[in-house]
Amino acid sequence: MQDLIEKLSDGMTFLIKSSSNSYSHTINTLVKKISKNKRILFISLNKSCKALEAIFSNNKANLKNIYFIDAITSTFIKPKKRKNCTFVTAPRALTEISIEITNALKKFNPDFMIFDSLSTLIIYENEIELGLSRFLMTMVNKSQKNNVKAIFLCLKDDEKSRLIKEASMIVEKTIVIN
Numbered sequence: 001m002q003d004l005i006e007k008l009s010d011g012m013t014f015l016i017k018s019s020s021n022s023y024s025h026t027i028n029t030l031v032k033k034i035s036k037n038k039r040i041l042f043i044s045l046n047k048s049c050k051a052l053e054a055i056f057s058n059n060k061a062n063l064k065n066i067y068f069i070d071a072i073t074s075t076f077i078k079p080k081k082r083k084n085c086t087f088v089t090a091p092r093a094l095t096e097i098s099i100e101i102t103n104a105l106k107k108f109n110p111d112f113m114i115f116d117s118l119s120t121l122i123i124y125e126n127e128i129e130l131g132l133s134r135f136l137m138t139m140v141n142k143s144q145k146n147n148v149k150a151i152f153l154c155l156k157d158d159e160k161s162r163l164i165k166e167a168s169m170i171v172e173k174t175i176v177i178n
Helices: 002-010 023-035 048-058 093-110 118-124 128-144 162-170
Strands: 013-018 040-044 066-070 084-086 112-116 147-155 173-176
Touching: 002 118, 013 128, 013 162, 023 040, 023 048, 023 066, 023 112, 023 147, 040 048, 048 066, 048 128, 066 093, 084 093, 093 147, 112 128, 118 128, 118 147, 118 162, 118 173, 128 162
Parallel strands: 013 147, 013 173, 040 066, 040 112, 066 084, 112 147
Antiparallel strands: none
């Protein structure tokens, strides 16, 4: 896994395709190692900020260096404001997510942006077909403009989907973890 961290110095935008068996371990290792001395903007479409804080804390990540954008909590409760988290209404609210990423880039000034996960967006592929590609390109452009390394995560099993194929062409480097 140290090899993975070293590969991140080779570019600005990455797609990490991980097997379902190693997916959680991959995220936890990335966050733990990066958060030691770098700031992370973590965009989650499938886990709440509260759950991620618990997971990352148990894994000894430096939570002071992580700011969350949570796109899932608001789908089932009205969340209370948090200092280190912004809540958006739903994973498919791409414009809202994009706006909050822009705000967080300005406010938190991260070194890395981790997007978890493109696999979740595949659920909405038919609903917002053109918007997904544009959204992904916007995220890549925002990261480059702000000199922030962007890591887009997906399940290896989803690599045949249109979104993941497009992501592979947009990012600088694709890393496969079995």
